[in-house]
Amino acid sequence: MDVLCFGIARDLTGQRRVSLNEVDIHTVADLRKELGHRFPELGRLSVYMVAVNENYALDHDPVKDGDEIAIIPPVSGG
């Protein structure tokens, strides 16, 4: 399962794309927990959103292999 990292999330993880293999991830909440273990630096973000297949997802939403997953730190366009 690959996770895209943008903006400050890319700086904090040091990677544009994080691969999470052989881990038990079924929901966005599981994903956040795993990311927190691997990248404690992400805790420096007060909050971040997760997108699944280009849509914002909530903690109880499902994720599966093959989904396009992204960490969305607070946006600052415009």
Added chain:
Amino acid sequence: MNKNTHIHISSEPLSIDEAYGFVLDESCGGNCLFIGTARNHNKGEKVTHLDFETYESMAIKELEKIAERCLEQFDIQKIRIDHRKGEVGLKDIAVIIAVSAVHRKAAFEACEYAIDELKKSVPIWKKEYLESGAHWVSDRP
């Protein structure tokens, strides 16, 4: 894609004429353009330039949703949203919201709504380059 909406993300300079040309309509007497440019200061520090990172495929979808909501919620005819990506110099245009409506009130309201929503939900990130270094701008009001 609705023919009365147009979304454009580009690393090339944005064109006010193109945005205005898209929304201009014989039935409309009120046209509103919001133009966001890179300014030379923020919170007391000198800014030298900006760099926008985008999650482009999702940003286009989110911008399209905002444009569609504007058409639903306000009595407007057309809306176009342009956003720059990559490096943006001072005074360069970072964003254009162009709206046409029969009467001006709806055009003003839709324009303001669109830029407010863009700043809340569209996956675009601004990196600010200061004389003292660079940082990601986040949690902006």
